[in-house]
Amino acid sequence: MARVGVLALQGDVREHAAMLEHLGAEVVRVRRPEEFAAVDGLVIPGGESSVIDKLTRMFGLAEPIRAAIRGGMPVFGTCAGLIMLADRLADAIEGQQTFGGLDVTVRRNAFGRQVDSFEGPVAVPALGDEPVHAAFIRGPVVEAVGPDARVLASLEDGTVVAVEQGNLLGMSFHPEISRETRFHERFLRRVGERR
Numbered sequence: 001m002a003r004v005g006v007l008a009l010q011g012d013v014r015e016h017a018a019m020l021e022h023l024g025a026e027v028v029r030v031r032r033p034e035e036f037a038a039v040d041g042l043v044i045p046g047g048e049s050s051v052i053d054k055l056t057r058m059f060g061l062a063e064p065i066r067a068a069i070r071g072g073m074p075v076f077g078t079c080a081g082l083i084m085l086a087d088r089l090a091d092a093i094e095g096q097q098t099f100g101g102l103d104v105t106v107r108r109n110a111f112g113r114q115v116d117s118f119e120g121p122v123a124v125p126a127l128g129d130e131p132v133h134a135a136f137i138r139g140p141v142v143e144a145v146g147p148d149a150r151v152l153a154s155l156e157d158g159t160v161v162a163v164e165q166g167n168l169l170g171m172s173f174h175p176e177i178s179r180e181t182r183f184h185e186r187f188l189r190r191v192g193e194r195r
């Protein structure tokens with residue numbers, strides 16, 4: 001059975017843990033480096049990226065997570081988690097850092113006030129014909145995609161909302177709250193392949 005971590009310092013940890021357990025994974029809530037050392041993959045939940053950044057540095061997790069990403073660990077980030085995986089931020093708050101790994105530029109809170117939270121179907125061809133029911137909650141958008149990253153989903157106006165690069169997977173929305181299991185299954189497959 002895959003042993004996967006959910007970064008549990010801030011954000012919607014419970015929803016990710018419930019989905020992963022539902023899919024048969026053993027879940028470790030990661031708050032300390034020792035806990036991180038015992039997992040084969042990591043989910044970075046939605047929440048507030050600047051807080052996740054500060055807390056992971058404070059708890060000594062930022063460097064081990066960066067090293068694991070470089071080493072090929074499967075990591076899956078939703079919303080604030082996508083922000084944490086971006087190599088570049090368009091509008092970081094002062095001093096804000098990311099783990100990086102995805103060759104993209106991400107802009108936080110990018111949908112504008114009226115539409116900053118909405119739900120709807122989004123086509124994700126890599127997951128099959130059935131569109132994903134996506135929930136956006138003050139989500140970021142992927143503003144630029146470098147040559148190493150691959151777009152998994154964009155909205156009708158072309159806004160990129162999901163990307164993949166090797167073992168890294170990131171999206172602007174929250175499959176963990178909309179009963180959409182296919183991204184988590186994809187992540188767990190990667191974890192299984194690597195073990």
Ligand code: GLN
Pocket residue numbers: 045046047048049050078079080081083108109137138139140
């Ligand atoms: N706006 C948040 C941030 O900047 C992300 C929102 C979310 O994760 N739902 O981190």
